[in-house]
Amino acid sequence: MASPTAVVLSGGGSGPLARTASQGQELVWTWTGVALPKPTLSGAVATYASVLPDVDLKVRVDEWGFSETLVVKTADAAANPALSALRFALSGSGLSAVGAAGQATSPDDAVTDVFHIGAAAMWDSTGPASPPSASMPAEDVQSELVSTSDGPGSGAKVVEAPTTMDGTTLVVTPSRSLLSDPASTFPIFIDPTSSAPLRTYWAMINKGVPAQEYWDFDRADHAKVGNAGTGVDMYRSLFQFSTSAWKGKHVTSATFSDDLVHSWSCSNTQTELHHVTQALGKNTTWNLNAPAWGGSSLVNVSNQNCHDAAGVHSEWSSTALASEVNSATGNATITFGLRAASEAVSFDGSNGWKKFDETGGAGGAKLSVTYNTAPAISNLHTDAAACASSAAAAPPLSTVGSPAHSPVPQVTVKDAEADKSTVSFTYPKPGGGTLTTSYANVASGASQKLVTGIPAAAILSGGTYTWSVSVSDGTDSSTATCYFKIDNTVPQPPTIVSADGAYPDDDSLHGGVGKPGSFTIRAAGDAATVAAVVKYAWGPSAGGPLQTVTTSAGAPVTVSYTPPVEGDNTLQAYAYTATGVVSAMGSADFLVDNADQPVGLWALDGDGTDTGTGDHAATAANVTWTGNGRQIGHSVAHFNGTSAALTATPPIHTNTSFAVAAWVRPTGTSCTGNAVSQDGVHTSGFYLGCFQGKFDFDMIASDSSSVASTRLLSTATANTGVWTSIAGVYDRSAGKISLYVNGVLQSSATLSGQQWDAAGPFAIGRDRYTDISGDWWAGDISDVRVWDRVGYASDIAGLSASSWADQYPLGFDPTQNKMDPIANPLTWTGGPQPGFDDMNPPDSGGTPATVLNSADPDYGLSARPAVRTDGSFSVSAWVNPATLTGAFASAVSQNGTVTSNFGLGVSAANHYTFWIHNTDTTSTPAAIVQSTALAVAGQWVNLIGTFDATTKQITLYVNGVSQGATALPVTPWHATGPVAVGSGLWQAQLGYVWNGGIDNAGLFNGVLNATEISNLYTFNDPYYVSADAQ
Incomplete structure (x- = not known):
């Protein structure tokens, strides 16, 4: 049971x-x-x-x-x-x-x-x-x-x-x-x-057995009161209640209730309720507890239940009871006792012998309390200054302004019972004395302010003042007082001058874009005015958020600033007092030289030559050079992942602003190792490479054998077998480092403390950690660049910029009966003819377009490939299909051994299309993007296809408008065969033969951006620059 x-x-x-x-x-x-x-x-x-x-x-x-x-x-x-x-x-x-x-x-x-x-x-x-x-x-x-x-x-x-x-x-x-x-x-x-x-909550005491405890004895027959006619026993019963529900509240009424389950007498007899000041426990006896009963009853109840009827309810309620309960709100518990009004020992029941329900059930002893919570006041402010409870801690405020500013007190009201409150502010008035303004029906949780503010005329500079607030819910109220003082000091414009001589105001060019300089900001005015300054705000006058730096008593501060533009530069500065009063602008003008080119530039095209502005030729160890470069016709440095590296004298100081970048092609299943670093004695000053399969840029906190770093990681996993541009930038002035992948910012972080200068060798293909070389790069590295300044977005974007790979004007000169000359000439099969229609816009030379006849067939093949198709590339052409036959036809392709890697032309569904085959094998599938509208025979259109090797995205543009994109589902492959104009390769045979006009075909390293695509469509030149912009 x-x-x-x-x-x-x-x-x-x-x-x-x-x-x-x-x-x-x-x-x-x-x-x-x-x-x-x-x-x-x-x-x-x-x-x-x-x-x-x-x-x-x-x-x-x-x-x-x-x-x-x-x-x-x-x-x-x-x-x-x-x-x-x-x-x-x-x-x-x-x-x-x-x-x-x-x-x-x-x-x-x-x-x-x-x-x-x-x-x-x-x-x-x-x-x-x-x-x-x-x-x-x-x-x-x-x-x-x-x-x-x-x-x-x-x-x-x-x-x-x-x-x-x-x-x-x-x-x-x-x-x-x-x-x-x-x-x-x-x-x-x-x-x-x-x-x-x-912690049982009830017990009895018995005068007849004054030393007996009833905490765990004789509890089966209810809570007893009085004498049962034995002539010996005289019982009282006690009940203890937790006060936690109304702790700290104002008790307005209280009722003790219990069901009477038995009485001797069938006539009403009185039972008294007393406050017992001794808590219940296992030692509760008559001897110890009876003296703790109050001298007089809080309230009497007269009733009877001689027939042991159910539900004979008794309630004791009085103002005296409420007062006793209210007085105990700070205690953990409160105890009440029931006793007979007459405790004379008798044998006839006139002593009020009764039994009450001792349980915690529905009819058991209960203490019902009605209480109110005084509304709470919080978030006290005068303007933005937190409330001070003493004059010594009074915050300074100002009434400076036009018109004069009136400080605004504000409080938040919270009422536990959700009652609405009246909020009354009392504050100084002009000429002395106080004013009181009240706001009724303020909801619990709401903020209330003194709308008019404290009149500026009542609070003069140099004085300390108070305002008070009273919040009442109609039953209880709370009050608070706030101190404040008035200081109307107006700071003078601060001076700002070059601290390190990098950028003096002397009408001469200094430094360079991206190179930091130090500037000192100093408060101006008399001693009192200077001492009132607690903060400076400063920044370039060209706009953008100002930076703030705190000071004490107007002491000068030195800040670092890196100018982002050449020519005229202006720094502005403002001084602030503790009251928020700001000075007029102080400024410094200086001239900045143009941005320096990289101090180190290693193309790694067959050797370690540095073509940057410095002379830091790199010495190779265990590096191999292959013709498998990032661009056609270029070689590349290959690193074995265990011992291969190049080293050079240090081109930068790592404790000042710098940027470092490289093109990398990691091999293996996951990218590991570091591509670029610069040694200290025990560790490198920075790492640029890979960590746990992602590209990363690390700045090392100090030159020790065991040290923490600030690490940035790329958002996506690094692709292996794919050329990717990575760059790390340290901006000393901002105290920030940033990582870029393919010109896109991946993440930034703030450095803690001053960086140190790693003065050892510049390393390509490894790093230094715990006094040894390690983290060897596995894969290829090309085009490593280092700047001794901040690297800007234009610098970083330039690394991933597209460039011409091959250009085919395809203008046919009828007087010479030959095509326009090109760098990677085409060998023609069949007989291409002069254009039958002027293209709009026409060729720059005005020559007609080339017309190919698929029946001959007519097509041209170059001597070599133009782009690496396992990397990012773009292809374009103006096309005018003579017929649409329901078969794939390619205006421009680049062939592999068995099939073309890509084709730009029309699809079997008679839509303009750009496709890339998955592999160089027979019957390989292709990832295809098609135009939203059908192709039109006899109409010139501009087609552009782009492939981003990092995301594997294939995109088609028709007349400069994107037609959509799809993803190549496999690792891209490189087609080592020729460029094909007017045809392609399928199952090692001639295929995709074009019938119609083709003009201004081109192939590009990298992905053309939106501006370049628009220019190519509009001006036949992706890199077009107007005369006004030149």
Whole structure:
């Protein structure tokens, strides 16, 4: 069986007698050496009959736990040696540390604070010395005069049964003198102990047994008040309540209520409610507790329930009770007691003998409280300054302005009951005294400000003032006072001059774009005006957010600035006081030289020559040079991932602004190693390469063997086998580093502290860490560049810019009967003819376009490839199909061994198209992009196809407008064959033959951007620059 406090009793056998769970802990009781019979149940009592000869065990369960009582029926049973010592083994998480270790010195020591083991007691069945009154209710005769397993009768002999701990076993030693006393009346009851949560909220005291605690004794017959006619007992009952629900509140009313379950008298008798100043506990007795009762009753209730009817409700309510509850809002608990109005011992029930519901159920004792919370005031500000509660801490404010500024008090109101409040501000008025302005119906959680502000005329510079606020919900109010002072000092424009001589104001060019310089900002004016300055704001006059730097008492500060444009530059600066008053602008003008070219530029096209502005030729070790360069016709440096590197003298200082970039093509399954670094003694100053499969740029905090770094990573995994441009930038003035991939910013971070100068060799293909070279690059590196200044977007974008690979004007000169000359000439098959229509816009030379006849067929092949098709490239042409036959036809292709890598022309669905084959094999599929509209025979259009090797995106443009994109599903491959104009290659045979006009075909390294595509369509030149812009 179980109770609301999770008590589980044995169903019989040698297992645990009881398990009690509370607050996540469990205490297990096992009667050692005793096999329990199957119990019978009657209400809340389980009876284990004849657990010993003529001895029954009764276990009562209530909401607080359980209690067990042995009923010894005969003298023979009392003589059983088994009753000499009762042993209960304790286990479970409810044991304390010393209890679990078997070192407890008392039963209560053996368990945690969650549980309580009460004292053991015994009583016999001796009746009262005098017979009961004839008017005594039978129920009271049975419960108060007759001993039962629930408790002793009024005449019973009661003795203690000592309890001790033997390891983890509780030992109860029954009184042999009571068991063997011939005067004892059977049955004799042995109450070994009980297990209950420690914080039980009710108890009784009894004047007739003033030293007896009822914390865990005689609790089965309700909460008793008065005398039952025994002539001995006089009970009071106490109830304890937590005040947490109204802690810190204002109690406006309170009601104590309980159901009367029994009374002797059928006439109303009075029961008093008292505030008891002593908290309940396991030592609560009459002797200790009765003096803590208030001298007079808070309130009396007169009623009766002699017929034990259900639901006879009693309520005690008065202003005195509310006052007592309100006075205890700062305490953890409050205790109230019920007593008879008359405690004269009698035998006729006139003493108000009653029993009340002790449970926590619907009819049990309750304390109902009505309370109000004073509205809270928070977020007090005067303008933006937080409230100060003393003059010494008063924040400075200013009334400077036109018209004069009136400081604005503001508060936030919070009412726990969501009542609306009245907010009243009291503040100085001109000429002395105060004004009060009130705002009604302010909602809880809302902010309220003094709309008019405090009049500037009432608060003069140099003075300290206060304003106060009162917030009332109609029942309670809260107040607060704020101090502030007025300081109307107006700062002078600060001066700003070059601190390191890098950019003096002397009408001469200095430094260069991207190179930092130091500038000193200094407050101006007399000593008092200077001392009032707490902050400077500064930045270029060209716009953008100003940077701020704090100061103390107007002390000068030095800042670093990197000019982003050549020619005239201006820095502006402003001084601020603590009140927020700002000066007029101070400025410095200076001239900046143009941006320096890279101080190091290693093309790595067959050797380590540096073509930058410095002379830092690189020496190669274990590097191989291959013709498999980033662009057709160029070689490249290959690094083996274990020992290959190039080194040069250091071109930069790593403690000032710099930028570094390279084209890289990592090999293997994942990108590893570092492509570029510069050595210190123990470690590199920076790394640019790969980390855990992503491109990264690292700045190292100091030159030591074990040191942290600031690392930036690319947003996507690095593609292997693909050429990618990577760049790292350090801006000393901004204290920031940035990583770019293919010209696109990946991430930035702020560096903490000043960087150090790695003065060792510049390394390509490795780094230095913990005093050794490592992180060797595996793959190819080309076009390494280093700037001794900030690298700007134009610098970084230039690394990934497109460029001409081959250009085919395809203008046919009828006077010479030949094509326009080109750098990678075409060998023609068939006979291309002069154009039959002028293209709009026409060729720059005015020559007609080339017309190819698919019946001949007519086509041209170059001597070599134009672009690396495993990298990013673009292709373009003006086309005019003569016929649309429902077959693929290519105006421009580049052939592999078995098939063309790409084709730009028309599709079998008669749409303009750009396609790329997946592989150089027979019957390979292709990734295809088609125009949204059908192709039109006899009409000139401009077609452009682009392939981005990093994203594998294939895009088609018709007359400068994107037609959509698709992704190549495989790793791109390089077609090593010729450029084909008017045809392609399919299954190692001539295919995709074009019929119609072609003009101004071109191939490009890299992806054409939107401007270049527009220019190519409009001007036949992607890099067109107007005369006005030149």
